[in-house]
Amino acid sequence: MTESGAIPIAGRAAECPFDPVPELYEAQKDEELRRVKVPSPMLGEFDAVVLARYEDVKTVLADGALQMGGSMPYQAGNLLSYDGPEHTRLRRMLTGSFTARRARELKPQIMGAVESSLDEVEKAGPGADLVQLFCTPIPTLVICELLGVPYSDREEFQRRTQVALDFDTSREEQMRQAAEMEAYMAELVARHSEAPGDNVLGRVVRDFGDQLTDTELAGIGNMLLIAGHETIASTDDPSATDGAVEELLRLCAPATILPRQAAGNIRVGDREIEEGERVVASVLAANRDLGADDESLDRLDVRRPPQRHLAFGFGPHQCLGQQLARMELRVALPELFRRFPTLRLTVPHEELDYRTNALVFGVSSLPATW
Template sequence: MTRTLESPLHMRRDGLDPVGELALARDGEGVVRVETPFGLPAYLVLRHEDVRAVLADPARFSSALTPMPGAAALDAGERERLRAGQLIGFDPPEHTRLRRMLTAEFTVRRMRRLEPRIEEIVRTCLDDLERAGRPADLVAHFALPVPSLVICELLGVPYADRAGFQERSARMVDASLPPEEQAAARREDRDYMAGLVARAQADPGEDLLGMLVREHGDDLTTDELIGIASLLLLAGHETTANMLALGTLALLRHPAQLALIREEPERIEPAVEELLRWLSIVQALPPRTTTTDVELAGHTIPANSLVICSTPAANRDRAFIDSPDTLDLARGAAGHVAFGHGVHHCLGAPLARMELRLAFPALLRRFPGLALADPDERLGFRAFSIVYGLDALRVTW
């Protein structure tokens, strides 16, 4: 059951924009006290420079000390099992040990080998969108299936299971759900992944999970394999799907910007960076816990305090970029924190960038008359999701 609660400051939006209150807090205090959806007090860090400082300093801002959502509903043994392999929940050197087993699979060079297959998947999903007829839901027929197919093939997850893992993923990132429901979703996800890992251990294939079993089976426990697979599956489709949906909405609301990448497709790489910055779909980066008293933006944050970094506020900081509230696809926005920063910088960033770089131009080429089918007031934004997005986006052409 969804709770009736007020959206926390760092998750408040006005359509595609963060609320003005967030900008006022950033330009004023810089760090403010807030309460998380789970009732825990936290310090919200808002300025670009300060966010990067937090993310670059795992010694003072620890991921390992931060409790996972719904942890209170779990016993100690279950907490450890669910935490195993979750890179975002560890500090160096444990984080380094886990990450180096995956880094080679997510290099730009390795991702380029996937480009022909991703192009094929994009074409297939565009065919499905066209067959659905006008108006059609872009989320159901394009934005969600493209990254889901890609990550399923990469990991070795049966695409036929997509309805189940998409539903569990949506529950795991829904901050409005009680901790018990989030914990239940994590249990279900772990049980599903345990079955996949067992099959990979019995007969490792050529996919990423098979590679981990063959090359690192002696270095990773079964629980760690399950955790790594769970994290990659969740991150691999949830974020890119919402970027494709919200990015399309942003382009349709800014026709001059849309025309720029339709008429000059070579501009797509800086355009993707600007969309990542401007939309900042990850509402806040995974929380940290201070290991000592810390001075930040003129404030003292005590030891053992929860710290949350606001991605939308940091990426729209005037101290970081000129005219931050303007969508300008020509500028590229280097230095944004949409993928985080430091040791926890998103491992899958090269894959996400490639999917976006291929999908947006293909969509605009196939449907030159693409337009919204519904007025703005009928759009259903996922206000309480840790990954901001849309329930649906009906389009016509």
Template sequence: MTQAPELPLHMQRNGLDPAEELARVRDEEGVIKVQTPFGVPAYVICRHEDVRQVLADPARFSSALTPIPGSERMNAEEAATMRAGQLIGFDPPEHTRLRRMLTPEFTVRRMRTLEPRITEIVHAALDDLERAGKPADLVEHFALPVPSLVICELLGVPHADRAEFQDRSARLLDTSLPIDQRVAAQREDRAYMAGLVARAQADPGEDMLGMLVREHGHDLGTDELVGIAGLLLLAGHETTSNMLGLGTLALLRHPDQLALIRKDPALAEPAVEELLRWLSIVHALPPRTTTADVEVAGHVIPAGSLVICSFPAANRDPAFIDDPATLDITRGAAGHVAFGHGVHHCLGAPLARMEMRIAFPELLRRFPGLALADPHEQAEFRAFSIVYGLRALQVTW
């Protein structure tokens, strides 16, 4: 009988809250040394100020020196191919070179041009939710399809392939699976994205892949294009879909906060920031590797050590924000690290913010009586996923 894997400390939660042990470490030691599932130690950083300092210092806390998951199952050539184009796996100046080509596509101005189409996609998903009849699964009919369709259109990915890449994404992010299965999912994903890139190279369209081929094809190798496309597709639907699902659950459990948004949809903007802080669905960015002996919160971390920054602990740090355990959508929570910080700050943050700013008020407007189908039912969380979320959320109206 296969023993269930143990959930690493930085991924442990208590429902919508960080694990009590993470909060204790943050408030007392600030840093804790743990054993990773791969058998090597790592240092978990829990305080807001320390997390920002680590993320802002790629010279001492390197992304490029950290092996990609499953690399021990690959030869050097395949590991290099798997890393190609993965912005989060590089340090400046290589990271800067890759990111500079994508930044114009994710500016706030560019996102505003997408607003009418995103609004149409949200309305279509709400129609689908209503047609499903109550009770209905909000994740299946709303939270997952909205960002999925948006990123598909942005990248030029056939939406008919949605079920296929969502299944693959779930396997890529599920740390409870044996590493061989996750490596297999990486290879499948790479092969799929390689096909999309080949089509874009043969006939570049007006989508982002087409733009990259036309404008940067001489600077980007095919492997880099494949890696960039795969990263954007994975990050573009997994993160926002889980925010829409968990965010709705959080609002339904805090009816006073939900009522504020329903009364004044303009509060959606600060509400999104507060939900990002309060939920912190990304447990951490991929680990960094120290390039020298460093001191964090009074702890000396030796050179060559893995460092993990806990976003849920940092975003609930009382040294960062007053009354951090309270969900208060009116404060906006500027300075949170839900999108990371420094050179690896989430490239797609403007897109994610716009999707949520549109989706939450429209959901509440369409369904004034929105409620949990069974308020006493235990929510089923994706505990072992790198991106925290819900498997389903049954709602009525």
């Protein structure tokens, strides 16, 4: 067993937020599993087995003994709060709404959201903040479509989401907005219960409404809002094409680490995670691990042949919205560069406020000119 010092929860290097801390590269080479102290603002400091090799992360995430457990605060209706048969049951209610076909069907709406966001960027002129005007509204508008938020409510819905996700908003204000959003979600669920629309919430209410409480239904809405939102808004690098999108997902790894707890002993090759141990799987490190020393995987190369990656996780909790996420990115990025071919930052990139220590990586603003 290797015991070593603390590593920051997201494992991102302070000098370059896209890179893993050196300890994660060391952990990839360790023969034994590495145990570290992980300081977490949400959960306090805890001891965890840190997984950094691609094969280890994949094997362990697929192991039924690995559970969400207490790794995340419980929220009714949020898939990440459930394990085992309870998780499967809830997830099955939603999978039909997140197929590749469904994502293709949503393409016109995604295009509409992209165009209206780009109009706003143009209107704001040079210095426009792309996080506020481009990265945030697109997933929000797509979520409105998914949840069946009526057009008349969309502006208010978008405003609330923006305030709740803005880093400059005070903690009290964020809580207030989150409470307002929860109340709105409850109202939306009530509306769908009376007249289920042709969208995710409507379908769940129609097909499974009798198996779910209103709190769970509203929780599903909130989960989709947050899950479908933060991650997309955080993938904001200039490049296009399907291969480039995969390369960006691989290298940015917006969902940087996946926290878990072992509900039984888990074999990892010839090593073992013991029952009760916490586990931190680093997607960021795993996505750069070829199993051989190939340092080229540490660099962004949008023209390289597709590489394996775990940006959408693996196993029972693998991202439900991955086809939709891909579609949003594939539509949004080329349109951005078509509309603004000379797009560039107005500040040196070192001055950007990277969220290095958050579970979802991103920047708080991206002032751009063209």
